[in-house]
Amino acid sequence: MLQPEMSASGFDAALVPSDQSSQSERTPAIAADALRRAQNLLAGDDPDVGTIATMPIESSGFVPRSPETLKEARLSERDVESLVLKFLLNSNSASGRRISEQLGLPFKLMVDFLQHLKDEQLIVHRASSSVNDYVFELTPSGRERAHHYAEQSTYYGAAPVTIEQYIDSVRAQSVTNQRPSIKELCAAFADLTLDIDMICRLGQAIHSGSALFLYGAPGNGKTSVAQRITHSFGESLWIPRAIGASGEIVRLYDQSNHKELPLPANDGLVDQRGIDMRWVRIRRPTIIVGGELSMDNLEITNNKLTGISEAPVQLKSNGGTLVIDDFGRQKMSTRELLNRWIIPLENGYDFLEMASGRRVQVPFDQMIVFSTNLEPRDLVDEAFLRRIPYKIEMGDPTDDQYHTLFLETAQRLGLRCSPDLAGYLLQRHYRGPNRPLRFCHPRDLLKQVEIFCSFSQQPQEVTQKALDSAVSTYFGTL
Numbered sequence: 001m002l003q004p005e006m007s008a009s010g011f012d013a014a015l016v017p018s019d020q021s022s023q024s025e026r027t028p029a030i031a032a033d034a035l036r037r038a039q040n041l042l043a044g045d046d047p048d049v050g051t052i053a054t055m056p057i058e059s060s061g062f063v064p065r066s067p068e069t070l071k072e073a074r075l076s077e078r079d080v081e082s083l084v085l086k087f088l089l090n091s092n093s094a095s096g097r098r099i100s101e102q103l104g105l106p107f108k109l110m111v112d113f114l115q116h117l118k119d120e121q122l123i124v125h126r127a128s129s130s131v132n133d134y135v136f137e138l139t140p141s142g143r144e145r146a147h148h149y150a151e152q153s154t155y156y157g158a159a160p161v162t163i164e165q166y167i168d169s170v171r172a173q174s175v176t177n178q179r180p181s182i183k184e185l186c187a188a189f190a191d192l193t194l195d196i197d198m199i200c201r202l203g204q205a206i207h208s209g210s211a212l213f214l215y216g217a218p219g220n221g222k223t224s225v226a227q228r229i230t231h232s233f234g235e236s237l238w239i240p241r242a243i244g245a246s247g248e249i250v251r252l253y254d255q256s257n258h259k260e261l262p263l264p265a266n267d268g269l270v271d272q273r274g275i276d277m278r279w280v281r282i283r284r285p286t287i288i289v290g291g292e293l294s295m296d297n298l299e300i301t302n303n304k305l306t307g308i309s310e311a312p313v314q315l316k317s318n319g320g321t322l323v324i325d326d327f328g329r330q331k332m333s334t335r336e337l338l339n340r341w342i343i344p345l346e347n348g349y350d351f352l353e354m355a356s357g358r359r360v361q362v363p364f365d366q367m368i369v370f371s372t373n374l375e376p377r378d379l380v381d382e383a384f385l386r387r388i389p390y391k392i393e394m395g396d397p398t399d400d401q402y403h404t405l406f407l408e409t410a411q412r413l414g415l416r417c418s419p420d421l422a423g424y425l426l427q428r429h430y431r432g433p434n435r436p437l438r439f440c441h442p443r444d445l446l447k448q449v450e451i452f453c454s455f456s457q458q459p460q461e462v463t464q465k466a467l468d469s470a471v472s473t474y475f476g477t478l
Contacts, residue, residue, distance in 0.1 A: 027055050030231045062172035064161075064238055064276035066106050070113070073105065073278075074162045079244070080105070080113060085122065085138065085146035086156035093137040094130040104158035104241065104278035107133075117142070130393055153249065153307030158278045160244030163360055166252075169279075170363040173237055176209035180232035188231035192224060193397065193405050193439060205390035206232055211368040213376045213385075216394035219438035223288065225394065226323040226369040230286045233367075236261050237284045237319040243311070246358040250300055250309045257316050259283045284322035287313055293330040298340055302355035309355055314344070317366040327372040328379045338384045340370075345387045399426060406442040410462055413450055416464040424464060429471045445470045 067073035070080060080103065087102050088094060100107040114136060117123045122142035127135040138146060180188070185203045194202075204242050205212045206229055241253040261281045289297065293313075302309045314322060316347040328334055344350040344364035351359050372379065376391055385391070397405065403422045410417035425445075428435060446462070448470035454462050 003462060028138050062238055064169070064240075064279040066274050066276045067109065068106075069109065073159065073276075074165065075159055077113070080159060081117065081122075081145075081150040083156050083159055084114070084117065085142055086149055086154065088123065088138050089143065089146035089150065092181055093126050093135050095135050096133045097130065099136065100320040101277070102157070104276070131395040133407060145277075151307075155242070155249050155251070155306070155308045157251070158241040160242040160249045161240035161276075161278055163243055163362070166243050167363055169238060169240075170318050170365050174209075174363075174365050175319060175367055176365070178209075178233045179207050179454055180234075184232050189225070192221060193230065193401050194221075194225075195401075198392075198394075201390075201392050202229075205392065206367065207365065209388070210390060211370070211388040213388050213391040214369060214371045214394055215374065215376055215391065217396065217436065217438065217441035218373050220396060221439045222371040222394045223323065223325055226321060226325075226371055227286050227288070229367055229369065230284045232320040233284050233320070235283060236281050238279050238281055239319070240279050242278075245360045246354050246356060248309060248354050248356060250311050250315075250354075252311045252315065253280050253282075254311075254316055255285050257313075258285055275473075285317050286323065287317040287320070288323040288325050289313055290325040291329045292333065293324065293332065293337075293443055295332050295336060295340070298337075300352050300354060307355075312352065314350060314364060314366065315352070315362060318363055319365065321367040323369045323371055325371045327370045328374045334379050338380055342384065342387065397439050399437070401439075402426065402442065403439050405439065406446070406475060409442045409446050413446055415446060415450060415453075415460050415462050421462050421464065421467065424472075425467055428473075429467075435475070445474055448474055 070077065084099055087099060093100075094102070096110060097107050099114070100110045103110070111132070114123065118125070118136075122145060123136045123141055124139055125134040126137045129135050166441050179329065180203070182200075182203060185199060185206065189199055189202070202212075202225065214225060216222060239252055239258070241251070243250045243252050258280075259281055259282055263275060263281060296316060298312050300309050300312060324337075330337065345368065348364055350362050350364040352362055353359050356368075370376075376385060376388075403419075403426070405417060406422040406425065407417060429435065445467070449462055450460065451468045452458075452466045452469050458466075
């Protein structure tokens, strides 16, 4: 199952001091400290950089402007006629403004076109609506033509944007143009326990816009790091709801993978924002695919019953990050995946086959992160590894990192905890049985302590007994 952008839950303790301030109060100071140490590492000096403010929303300068005519929208009369008639076929009747909203086209553009359809005796006025508007419904001949269009495709959503317009938008908002600074990277990773050397290595990979291998033992935050990479690219991105290519429509906007950033509310009957409503402003996407990934997910899929085509995951992730999680355990072989993506990774574009069999060139513009518990050289050959210039190991936490992470996680969960208990946990349950440390362990163990206290009706407090119980059930045979 394809996953939407994840929240910051889970592996989310911080590079933090051990005071009692809230996470929101700590984040600027955390980021400032991380920035200061990162600059020291890179520049070899010790500048006083001060506190970083909350990372601002970046703007690429790209804004889709509302078209004045169908020609400017690059739509044919047949394109719009098909969508209007199919919409009325499914809704029975609708006002001109409602039809305009459905297609994402300006009402003033639609007024004359709806009159044209009325003159062609495909639609009629059913009733009056608001100022200069009517409620429309299909005539018998309009219904017949609508059924004819629906036999080819049942899609009646927003009018499509041409593939050429989409390519221009991706180029204008490309991740390769973002080049986040150290300050932005420190803010993006401020809630994770990462040393400065790791932030700098990740930063160089992100700054380059190249593909990245994250590898290491499970539970050390590979997926969490990959999720936050997108945050450093800036917040917003414009994408079309649907793309038109070779006379076919491909649905791009996907609510399960894209989070809309709504525009300010529009006042009055006339939209004064000047935005082409066929487009939607979203948070730059982070799409995660795991063991369920198959070759079908990498190609345009067409539902033969509805005639509606759906964009593949790499197209939906353009402008953001695509995480291949648990790489090496997919349904498809690593060789199949790598052969499919060698040219896109090299050239920055891909070729997709439409339902008609025609092939179209599309952008391949996202940060690809391969996350695996396995050694990269055991998964792929040297030729492919060359195309992924950054290979970064996510190692185990040090004792100090684990200690800090444990206490901060306890505080976040509202558990009273003596600092000595972190040392007790390390000594008895890690050094004794020679158990490796993982970044996820403090979170997982303390959540079990929380349940232990609740179930036994004891105060929310970390005790040796609660820890021993959590360890015995969590690690089990591990």
